[in-house]
Amino acid sequence: MAKAPVLTPQADDFPRWYQDVISKAELADNGPVRGTMVIRPYGYGIWERMQQEMDARIKAAGARNAYFPLFIPQSYMTKEAEHVEGFAPELAVVTHGGGKQLEEPAVVRPTSEMIINDYFSRWVQSYRDLPLLINQWANVVRWEMRPRVFLRTTEFLWQEGHTAHATYEDARDFAARIHREVYADFMENVLAVDVVLGRKSPAERFAGAINTLTLEGMMRDGKALQMGTSHELGQNFARAFDTRYLSASGSRELVWQTSWGTSTRMVGGLIMTHGDDNGLRVPPRLAPVQAVVLAIKDDPEVLARVRSLGAELADAGLRVEVDDRTDVPFGRRAVDWELKGVPARVEIGPRDLAAGTAMLARRIPGGKAPVAVDALASVLPGLLEEDQALLLRQSREHRESRTTDVATVEEATAAALAGGWARIPWADLGPEGEKRLAEDAVTVRCLVAEDGSVPVADDAPGTLAVVGRAY
Amino acid sequence: MAKAPVLTPQADDFPRWYQDVISKAELADNGPVRGTMVIRPYGYGIWERMQQEMDARIKAAGARNAYFPLFIPQSYMTKEAEHVEGFAPELAVVTHGGGKQLEEPAVVRPTSEMIINDYFSRWVQSYRDLPLLINQWANVVRWEMRPRVFLRTTEFLWQEGHTAHATYEDARDFAARIHREVYADFMENVLAVDVVLGRKSPAERFAGAINTLTLEGMMRDGKALQMGTSHELGQNFARAFDTRYLSASGSRELVWQTSWGTSTRMVGGLIMTHGDDNGLRVPPRLAPVQAVVLAIKDDPEVLARVRSLGAELADAGLRVEVDDRTDVPFGRRAVDWELKGVPARVEIGPRDLAAGTAMLARRIPGGKAPVAVDALASVLPGLLEEDQALLLRQSREHRESRTTDVATVEEATAAALAGGWARIPWADLGPEGEKRLAEDAVTVRCLVAEDGSVPVADDAPGTLAVVGRAY
Incomplete structure (x- = not known):
């Protein structure tokens, strides 16, 4: 569906x-x-x-x-x-x-x-x-x-x-x-x-x-x-x-x-x-809610298990919310938690209970798989650290793949208008070039040294300008 | 002196x-x-x-x-x-x-x-x-x-x-x-x-x-x-x-x-x-600094010991500050910490070091006595809880000793102007009596039940008005 x-x-x-x-x-x-x-x-x-x-x-x-x-x-x-x-x-x-x-x-x-x-x-x-x-x-x-x-x-x-x-x-x-x-x-x-x-x-x-x-x-x-x-x-x-x-x-x-x-x-x-087309993705170390445990059905054993699992995960040091609002359709709640970008969504219904498993949906890499419910408290912290690292890696790769080294104001403007950043020697760009960029709402975001460090002065040799459009 | x-x-x-x-x-x-x-x-x-x-x-x-x-x-x-x-x-x-x-x-x-x-x-x-x-x-x-x-x-x-x-x-x-x-x-x-x-x-x-x-x-x-x-x-x-x-x-x-x-x-x-005439007294459970460890003299061994003791007390769960500013006269620093109401002041000089003691000044009960420095981390938390209890007791005794039960508006006003509170039946005082109190800047602070609980209504039987001057 x-x-x-x-x-x-x-x-x-x-x-x-x-x-x-x-x-x-x-x-x-x-x-x-x-x-x-x-x-x-x-x-x-x-x-x-x-x-x-x-x-x-x-x-x-x-x-x-x-x-x-x-x-x-x-x-x-x-x-x-x-x-x-x-x-x-x-x-x-x-x-x-x-x-x-x-x-x-x-x-x-x-x-x-x-x-x-x-x-x-x-x-x-x-x-x-x-x-x-x-x-x-x-x-x-x-x-x-x-x-x-x-x-x-x-x-x-x-x-x-x-x-x-x-x-x-x-x-x-x-x-x-x-x-x-x-x-x-x-x-x-x-x-x-x-x-x-x-x-x-x-x-x-x-x-x-x-x-x-x-x-x-x-x-x-x-x-x-x-x-x-x-x-x-x-x-x-x-x-x-x-x-x-x-x-x-x-x-x-x-x-x-x-x-x-x-x-x-x-x-x-x-x-x-x-964020992606399904909503937010909140890094686990930041997330106010790192894991949500959802009761799929209004069943006393299910409710008891989601509550005890919530307590177990909290004891393991995680920030947890228990979602036992079974008067709201399960599908709607699952979409809401996805929109909110909670890193781990743990779903438990009667069948999971019988099998000793829970369904674990991981918001950051995506995907959903059954896990042994008793192992969750020991496994989840490690998975969340993997998710944390993945987000930073994706952010870095995105920036690197959309940054190009250029030699002229025209090329820099073109790179920015295409939806990325350009690096250009500041000695070549200068305040004059900066004004020309501004005609297309492109700005110098910052000056960096060739090795990625922060230059000690605007005119330090080898200083590069990183240019792009900005919020 | x-x-x-x-x-x-x-x-x-x-x-x-x-x-x-x-x-x-x-x-x-x-x-x-x-x-x-x-x-x-x-x-x-x-x-x-x-x-x-x-x-x-x-x-x-x-x-x-x-x-x-x-x-x-x-x-x-x-x-x-x-x-x-x-x-x-x-x-x-x-x-x-x-x-x-x-x-x-x-x-x-x-x-x-x-x-x-x-x-x-x-x-x-x-x-x-x-x-x-x-x-x-x-x-x-x-x-x-x-x-x-x-x-x-x-x-x-x-x-x-x-x-x-x-x-x-x-x-x-x-x-x-x-x-x-x-x-x-x-x-x-x-x-x-x-x-x-x-x-x-x-x-x-x-x-x-x-x-x-x-x-x-x-x-x-x-x-x-x-x-x-x-x-x-x-x-x-x-x-x-x-x-x-x-x-x-x-x-x-x-x-x-x-x-x-x-x-x-x-x-x-x-x-x-x-607060008292020497400054603030901050309750230990609230205090941003529960204990300060002061170096009396600019001596390498003294400085090393105040720093290590600071770390010990912090490890014991206390909020600690180390005062090693020996370029400021010791007496001035001691008075400053007293003014700030830090509950425990631990002073260490060369003689204390030799004796294995520190001078412990307790801001809340007052007084100063030598203590075995190695025992401080285990003893201090208990002393601070005593200080906490003492402050509440003093506050309660002060309020009780300055509260009198009265029968008339005149008596209530007199009690308030003498620097205390009066308790008077609300049925006797009422909005009219409240207006008369106001002529002397005395107000009804609140309505209480005879047993000290909160009345369910203004006109609940036995309701008392607590009156006094107010900030």
Whole structure:
């Protein structure tokens, strides 16, 4: 019996497939104010797992969480010239509070460099206070003209790190550490998303930064998604807020700073990296539900077994859900779990019970086979690790197979428009070539060294530009 | 050598002591927009621990986390008459976004009943979708004319639960379950704050609720702090949003709802319940740092031992910090940890090392004595449990010793103004007496049954009003 397609096939209309998955897997809805979103429990469960994994890595890097206000006095935004220019068009402004017009309007934070630097300038007194390593989990608002759930929303959730250091080198090394040990490690080893690590071209840098490190993932349609960024801010904000420390030798020195962020946009990246025509595929290490045990029929012995098996799998350390809603047709439930991308679906009916088996459907490689039910708790963790590795391998192979080395702007544009990335020597492309790419909405995603490492400077010999279309 | 007092003594000026603790223990700063706050890492660490403990209990009660937008169309706020009247004076309004005046202004959520009900009305179709149990961790904004850090801030962090049920009884029972199994359990067994559980008088109910359950703690100055509330919303919001379900018999019925919340205000309650003239005292089960191991001197063997002891204590399951900042005077560091209320301070110097001992300072009972350093990992967990129990006992004894049974409004007012609570039969007090109390800023904190349970109705026989002044 052929199933009617629940989703628009990716090949027919990728953006529509994306919207379909988000709606059918109950990840999110559009909010009532244009560009906002409601993150539904399953979507939020994925975000919570991202938070847990990221938070542990951020703390291991030495940063501590704090919370700064949502509202920023409008006058703060003008203190750093490039920064205000970058964010002014996207600001939401509160003009009334408590029934009165405010003396000074407040801006809803689009990012917190400004307000955090105000406090850093008070907290940092001596070199003993450095490095100061702060992270914040928060909502931010950037008014979006062309919103798209998870990818570009007027309000989104994120973490933003902000640090102050005594020296340029220490700040540079910390930005690089976050880039590699926190972000790349999480994306490759938990999200199973192959990412290219590089530095942004000057035109693509964060407003107010002296260097922006980025992680770029290739989505299944060949477009790029910026999955996270880590910025060296130099002394730009320190100068604006006069953030100085007393050095060991008694001089008053400006601090060197970094900031770095990742957001709910990663949920969009997850969907577009691993999803297929049957829905999401969630990497096991991330999955809020790694295995679901389904009762096929409303039978007391079946119900008892799915519940005890659920407990066994949970004892084995797996995140498990038991689906004993036998008042909902089995086929509908199976399709729902498939849409939600739960890695392992274990189905038990009366016949399985008699045979001592269960049907195991593996969402990531696909396929369905009977397994000895008593062996599941010991076998499943290993299978899930195989699935995890498979997703990363598929993501990497996809990116490699769709990346071509080219020599001219024309070839680079053609590769991008064909649904892939091009690598071209930055010395040949340069800011001029970058402008020509822009005519076809093609951008420099990042600059990389020939050996795949992150170049120490834009003009380091052998630097390549990775170009493509982007979300 | 007598120490100069670091804090204003509680007896001299309690509000100033409170501000001193917040500042000296580095819990929070005032934000630049009036009424907002910056939660510093140590204060946020306490909030994170509250979140972890609460979140586990909320999930155990069956609710799942989700996220709804910060911005609510202004028109939504008017849908439920009492609700809009309750919140209108406190709203912050966004009139401009993306450089343009908005067609419809957006309100920054003061609470999310309105927006969540909009989605509940779409998600709830049949009785199979019920109960729908949602929780959200978020920031909310209520414009505050007389702000006070953690207690009343224009922006605060909280969790808000929102549920929909098929029957009145199911909704009522769930509101009661959150009240007791989530909130009271957390406050008594983790925060070590003795709370009185009761129902609000009609005048003190949440705007739009048919019943509000509350938890009231007595602060060290004898004033009350509302630590959390759980509301039965009846069908008021369901009617406003036409949130209906198809019953098993095929009729379309309005849902019954609850909402419930606790916030960063609990941090204020923690400070004012357990703090003393030397600073905070954090209950061990909550404490982000349960034990700190201090190197008294910059000596290689001492440093090696504090680090290895830190690792031993961490292996024993304790949350530990090692303080090896020997470039800061030891006395200053000891006072800082005392201010921060870390339950156990373990000090090691060269002489301790030679004797195989460490000095153990216990913040909660007070006092300092040498202990065998090798025994610490096995002894400390038990001592911390004793400290936890002591804090709850002190909180309970304080409340009981300052609560008096009275018969008249005059006596009730006198008891409250003397710095305590009074219990008075609600049948004698009633809404008229409640108004007279208000002339002296005394309020009915809650209604309780004679046996201490929560009355099933305002007019249940034997119902007592607990009255006092409140934050």
